[in-house]
Amino acid sequence: xxxxxxxxxxxxxxxxxxxxxxxxxxxxxxxxxxxxxxxxxxxxxxxxxxxxxxxxxxxxxxxxxxxxxxxxxxxxxxxxxxxxxxxxxxxxxxxxxxxxxxxxxxxxxxxxxxx
Numbered sequence: 001x002x003x004x005x006x007x008x009x010x011x012x013x014x015x016x017x018x019x020x021x022x023x024x025x026x027x028x029x030x031x032x033x034x035x036x037x038x039x040x041x042x043x044x045x046x047x048x049x050x051x052x053x054x055x056x057x058x059x060x061x062x063x064x065x066x067x068x069x070x071x072x073x074x075x076x077x078x079x080x081x082x083x084x085x086x087x088x089x090x091x092x093x094x095x096x097x098x099x100x101x102x103x104x105x106x107x108x109x110x111x112x113x114x115x
Contacts, residue, residue, distance in 0.1 A: 082109060 036043030086102040 082106060 032043070086105060
């Protein structure tokens with residue numbers, strides 16, 4: 001099998017599974033519509049409750065991911081800033097001098113940051 005054939009078969013498999021999922025979703029939607037015609041207030045309650053129950057979870061999830069990425073990004077930026085600060089301060093050519101002094105100053109910075 002060639003790579004093109006594998007990609008094509010994978011694409012066909014995804015199309016089949018997506019079609020099945022859409023068929024199930026359409027079936028359940030029509031069942032829900034029939035249920036709401038028979039029981040309009042209960043159907044409205046289910047719709048409102050599902051929206052009110054899902055929204056806080058979605059807000060919490062988005063907030064959690066956002067704060068996680070901000071925290072990780074700032075930590076990575078701080079580490080890169082410390083590294084570039086000492087590379088710029090001591091120069092890249094003074095590697096023997098740089099190694100000991102840079103590591104000592106990085107350790108002192110880490111101690112002052114209490115990391």
